[in-house]
Every structure is written in structure tokens, then in C-alpha cells.
Amino acid sequence: MHYDYLIVGAGLFGAVFANEMKKAGKTCLVIDKRDHIAGNIYTEQVKGINVHRYGAHIFHTSDKKVWDYVNNLATFNHFVNAPVAIYKDELYNLPFNMNTFSKLWGVKTPQEAKAKIAEQIAELHITEPKNLEEQALSLVGRDVYEKLIKGYTEKQWGRDCKDLPAFIIKRLPLRFVFDNNYFNDIYQGIPEGGYTQIVEKLLEGTPVELGVTFADFRKAHASDLSWDKVLYTGMIDEYFDYKLGNLEYRSLSFDTNLIEGCENYQGNAVVNYTEREVPFTRIIEHKHFEFGKQPDTVITHEYPVTWEPGMEPYYPVNNERNNALFAKYQELAAAEKNVLFGGRLGQYKYYDMDKVILAALEMAGEELK
Numbered sequence: 001m002h003y004d005y006l007i008v009g010a011g012l013f014g015a016v017f018a019n020e021m022k023k024a025g026k027t028c029l030v031i032d033k034r035d036h037i038a039g040n041i042y043t044e045q046v047k048g049i050n051v052h053r054y055g056a057h058i059f060h061t062s063d064k065k066v067w068d069y070v071n072n073l074a075t076f077n078h079f080v081n082a083p084v085a086i087y088k089d090e091l092y093n094l095p096f097n098m099n100t101f102s103k104l105w106g107v108k109t110p111q112e113a114k115a116k117i118a119e120q121i122a123e124l125h126i127t128e129p130k131n132l133e134e135q136a137l138s139l140v141g142r143d144v145y146e147k148l149i150k151g152y153t154e155k156q157w158g159r160d161c162k163d164l165p166a167f168i169i170k171r172l173p174l175r176f177v178f179d180n181n182y183f184n185d186i187y188q189g190i191p192e193g194g195y196t197q198i199v200e201k202l203l204e205g206t207p208v209e210l211g212v213t214f215a216d217f218r219k220a221h222a223s224d225l226s227w228d229k230v231l232y233t234g235m236i237d238e239y240f241d242y243k244l245g246n247l248e249y250r251s252l253s254f255d256t257n258l259i260e261g262c263e264n265y266q267g268n269a270v271v272n273y274t275e276r277e278v279p280f281t282r283i284i285e286h287k288h289f290e291f292g293k294q295p296d297t298v299i300t301h302e303y304p305v306t307w308e309p310g311m312e313p314y315y316p317v318n319n320e321r322n323n324a325l326f327a328k329y330q331e332l333a334a335a336e337k338n339v340l341f342g343g344r345l346g347q348y349k350y351y352d353m354d355k356v357i358l359a360a361l362e363m364a365g366e367e368l369k
Contacts, residue, residue, distance in 0.1 A: 002226045003029045008214045009233030011039025012353060013343035013360045015202035017231055020364035022206055029227065030208045031217050033234075036196075037203060037210070040314075041353065043194030046258055047296045049287045050194035054314075055252060055302055056270055056284050057195060060185040061354035067187040069357060073198045076189035079289055082180035083270040083282075087147045094272065095182050096144055097175040104143050110176035117141045117174065132164035139172045151276035156250065156304050165319060185354075190289045214239075231363075233343035235313060236329045242309075244329060247348060248322050249313035251305040255280075260296045279303060316348045340367075 005021055007014045010032035018028045036042050040054040058081045061067050070076065085092045093099040101113035120141025129135035132153065136145045149172070150161055157164055181188075191198060209217070214234065232239055237247045259265060269288035273280060280301040287297055307313055316322065326348045333341050342363055344351050351359065 001029075001224065002228075003027045004227065005029070005229050005231055006031070006225075006227040007231045007233070008032075009039065009231075009343065009345075010034075010037040010199065010203065010208055010210070011233060011343065012041055012199065012356045013346075013351075014039075014231060014233050015199045016357050016360035017342065017364050018206050019202040020361065020368070024364075024368050028206050029225070030203060030206055031212055031214065032208070032210050033213045035211050037208060038196045038199040041195040041199070043196050045194070046298050047260075048294050049292055049296075049298050050290060051256065051286045051298050051300075052195075052284065052289070053254070053256070055254065055300070056282075056289075057353065058183075058188065058190065058289075059353055060183040060188040061352075062185045062187065063354055063358065064187070066354045066357050069361075070191070070198065073201050074191035074193065074195075077192050077290060078188075079190040079269075079291075080188055081182040081270070082268070083182060083272055084268055085148055085152075085272040085274050087151075087274045090147070092148060093180045094148075095173055095175060095180075096140065096148065097180065098178045099180060100144075100148075101176075104147070113176060117144070129166040131162050131166055132168050133161035135166035135169050136161070136172060139169070140174065144172075148274050150274075151278075152272060152274040152281060154276050155279075155281050158250070158304060158306050168319075192290060229338045229340065229367075231340045231342055233341075233346045235345045236326070236333060236341055236348060239339075239341075239346075240329060240332055244332075245325060246309060247325055247329070248317040248319075249307040250315040250317060251307040251311045252314050253303040253305045255301040255303070256298060257300075258296060258298050262297050263293075263295055265297050265299050313345060316344070316350060318349065322348070 004026040005028045007018050007028055007030045010030050014030060018030055021028050041057050042053050043050045044053055083094045085094050092103050098113060101107050105116050107113045107116060117140060121138060124137050126134050126138040129138050136149050153161055265285050266283060270282055270284055272282045280303045282302050284300040285297060287294055340363060341347060
């Protein structure tokens with residue numbers, strides 16, 4: 001068998017690319033090392049609840065083209081992400097808005113909140129932030145930083161905020177309105193029935209082989225399969241056998257539990273725990289993404305983990321060292337004949353789902369010129 005494209009990775013990027021190629025009359029074969037399609041947006045049903053196996057995925061975009069694209073693949077509900085944060089025994093609304101400031105200081109107007117923040121910033125006398133802590137303090141003051149940023153950030157990155165570079169936080173959005181909508185995007189929602197169906201539709205009619213790595217697949221089919229080009233959506237450093245060294249990532253661990261007889265565990269889809277002493281960063285209650293009324297519930301505790309080779313990579317650590325190393329891998333990639341690198345791992349950058357779709361459509365469009 002001969003294919004136009006071998007696509008390594010059955011996640012959103014690979015699936016969108018495969019679908020565009022198939023519509024153009026090209027042949028594709030998709031492989032994935034996991035035992036399921038859909039990558040990190042994979043959802044599975046537990047007691048009628050669509051569980052986001054790899055953490056909360058909330059679709060949001062301001063791009064109507066992308067919104068129309070996904071709505072042709074699934075029916076989206078009107079879910080709006082409005083997380084809450086728990087610090088010790090205190091509960092706050094996120095993102096930082098007038099509900100947050102009112103709970104912190106008892107203020108009622110935007111003018112009072114702005115004055116309180118400005119007062120705290122002025123007391124610190126930070127002119128040139130030397131690290132993430134000083135950068136955050138210079139943007140939001142002490143109360144917001146210590147209760148809602150410090151512990152959560154330190155858990156996510158696995159180190160003290162004083163040891164993190166200032167450039168990680170370029171700005172912190174402060175909203176002086178009583179609005180708990182986390183995203184600014186025009187369009188937002190969750191596909192009714194979960195995300196897996198979207199990738200199933202994108203890959204319909206395209207052969208898929210699961211549970212196999214790229215290296216093992218090539219060895220197993222050296223004599224009976226061939227292809228003109230490869231789209232590689234795995235780790236770019238892994239493709240080159242780490243010959244220049246490992247790029248760094250942060251990983252995650254998920255502890256998911258069915259709680260029978262509990263209709264509503266926490267009253268919200270996402271609750272963040274911002275105190276560093278609490279080992280997990282958030283609890284996800286999956287039924288709330290689709291306004292579920294099931295008699296049981298499923299919750300997931302999410303723990304940040306120090307990534308080591310062989311573990312699942314989630315967040316690229318885009319500091320100066322890693323960006324410089326990635327640039328060197330990009331040079332190798334540019335010289336690699338008939339291989340495309342796409343997605344979060346192939347391009348070593350964090351992508352929201354709408355940006356993944358757009359990037360895959362653009363790459364497909366370039367290929368079809």
C-alpha cells in the first residue's frame with residue numbers, strides 16, 4: 001500500500017489535516033501511540049457523563065471561520081467558563097473581577113478597587129521586576145498575588161515564584177466589572193456528547209492504527225507500506241532521537257473518581273485550589289460542562305508533575321534555554337525532506353484548540369497549493 005501522507009498523531013491537528021487531505025482526494029494513514037484517537041481532547045462516557053480524560057477542555061474562539069468549522073462537526077452548548085478559586089477557607093471568583101475585589105476588600109465600585117490595587121503596588125516600590133514574583137506584585141499588588149497567584153503558579157511550575165523569570169507573566173487581566181466569564185472570546189461552549197465524536201467525524205474513511213509508535217511502525221512496515229510525506233505531531237526532539245538534548249515540559253497527573261449517589265459535588269465545573277500546601281491545582285466536575293442531571297458524578301483532581309523523558313508531555317517550558325534548543329531542532333526539521341511538523345509537540349508551543357484547528361487548516365492549504 002502507498003499513501004500520500006503518513007500522519008503521526010490522531011489528535012486534533014492530525015485529524016483536521018487528514019480530513020482536508022481526504023477532501024482533496026489525497027490518501028492518508030493515521031497512527032497514534034495511544035489506544036484511542038482524539039489526543040488530549042479525548043472524552044469517554046462514565047455513567048452517562050462525558051469525562052475529559054486529560055483535563056478540562058473548553059472550546060473558545062473569536063474566529064467565526066473556526067466556530068463554524070467545529071459546529072459542522074458537533075452541536076455546541078452555551079457553557080461559559082466561570083471558575084472559582086479556593087484559598088484556605090475563602091472562595092473567590094475568577095478571573096480577577098469586581099466580585100473578586102469585593103470579596104477581598106469589601107469594595108463596591110471600580111474606582112475603589114483600582115485605588116486599593118494602586119495603593120498596594122505603590123507600597124512595594126518595584127521599578128524593574130527581577131523575577132515572576134516581583135512582576136506579579138507590580139501588576140496586581142500583594143493581596144491578589146498572595147491569595148490567587150503565588151501558590152497556584154508555584155505548583156504549576158514546580159518552583160518558587162522568586163526562581164521563575166519575570167517574562168512568564170507579561171500581564172495579568174484585571175476586570176473592573178461584575179463578570180465571571182473567564183474568556184474574552186465571542187464564541188464559547190462544549191460539544192454535546194463530548195469531543196471524541198469530532199475527531200471520529202474528521203477521521204471517517206481514513207485508516208487509523210492505534211497503540212503504535214512512529215519508530216515501531218516504520219520497522220514493522222518497512223516492506224509493505226510507503227508514503228510520500230509525513231506529518232509528525234509528536235515531540236520534535238523525540239523525532240531526532242534527542243540528539244541535541246531534551247526539551248523540557250511540565251506534565252500532569254489525573255486522579256479521576258466516580259462518586260455514586262452524589263448529584264453535585266462542588267457546584268462548578270472547575271474549582272482551583274490556590275494554596276501551595278494543597279497538592280492539586282484544581283478539581284474538575286465533568287457533568288457541569290454539559291449541565292448534567294445524573295444521580296452520580298465524576299470528579300478529577302489535577303496534579304502538576306515534574307516531567308521526565310517517557311512521561312506524557314503537556315506544557316512546553318518556553319524559557320530562554322528551551323526556546324534556543326527548539327530553534328536548533330527547527331533547523332534540523334527544515335532540512336528534513338518530506339516531513340512536516342505540527343501541533344503542540346511538533347512546534348513546541350501551547351495551542352488553544354481553535355488555534356490548533358486554524359494552524360492545521362493553514363498547513364493543509366499550503367500543501368494543496
